[in-house]
Amino acid sequence: TAYFWAFTLLxxxxxxxxxxxxxxxxRQIHNDESAIGLAIGAFMVPDGAWALKGTSFGGHPNxxxxxxxxxxxxxxxxxxxxxxxxxxxxxxxxxxFFALAVRDSFGKTTSLLFLLFVLPFxxxxxxxRTAFQYNHALLAAGILFWVAVRxxxxxxxxxxxxxxxxxx
Numbered sequence: 001t002a003y004f005w006a007f008t009l010l011x012x013x014x015x016x017x018x019x020x021x022x023x024x025x026x027r028q029i030h031n032d033e034s035a036i037g038l039a040i041g042a043f044m045v046p047d048g049a050w051a052l053k054g055t056s057f058g059g060h061p062n063x064x065x066x067x068x069x070x071x072x073x074x075x076x077x078x079x080x081x082x083x084x085x086x087x088x089x090x091x092x093x094x095x096x097f098f099a100l101a102v103r104d105s106f107g108k109t110t111s112l113l114f115l116l117f118v119l120p121f122x123x124x125x126x127x128x129r130t131a132f133q134y135n136h137a138l139l140a141a142g143i144l145f146w147v148a149v150r151x152x153x154x155x156x157x158x159x160x161x162x163x164x165x166x167x168x
Contacts, residue, residue, distance in 0.1 A: 033080070036065055039069055084131050095115070097139070097146045
C-alpha cells in the first residue's frame with residue numbers, strides 16, 4: 001500500500017540521518033561515550049559481565065553500558081562508530097515505535113506527518129548519533145507508549161501481558 005512505502009521511505013531517511021558518517025559527526029567525543037569506551041574494556045575481558053546488575057561508571061546502571069557495548073563485543077574492537085551505532089539504533093527504533101503508537105492513536109496520515117517532522121529534528125538526530133544513556137530511556141518510552149496504546153485500543157490478555165512486561 002501507499003502508506004507502507006511512505007512509512008518505509010521516511011524510516012530509511014531517518015536511518016540515513018542517524019547512521020551516515022556516524023564516526024565523524026558530532027566531532028566532539030562526549031563524556032558518556034568515553035565512559036562507554038571504558039566500560040567496553042571491562043565487559044570484553046573473561047567474566048566481563050561481572051557487574052550487569054550493579055552501578056558504576058558515574059552511577060549509571062551497568063546494563064545500559066553493556067547494551068551500548070554490544071557492537072564492540074560482537075566485532076571485538078572498540079571504535080567510535082561501534083560505540084555510537086548502539087545509540088543510533090535505539091534512536092531509530094524509538095522513532096519507529098512512536099510512529100506505530102501515533103498510527104494506532106491518530107491514524108496513518110498523522111503517523112506519516114510525525115515521521116516527516118521528527119526525521120530532521122536536530123535534537124533527536126544529535127542524541128541518536130551519540131552514545132548517551134538517554135537513548136535507552138527514549139526507546140523504552142517508545143515501546144511503552146506503543147504497547148499501552150495497543151492495550152487501550154484492543155484490550156486482550158496478550159496486550160496486557162506486553163504492557164506489563166514493558167512497564168516492568
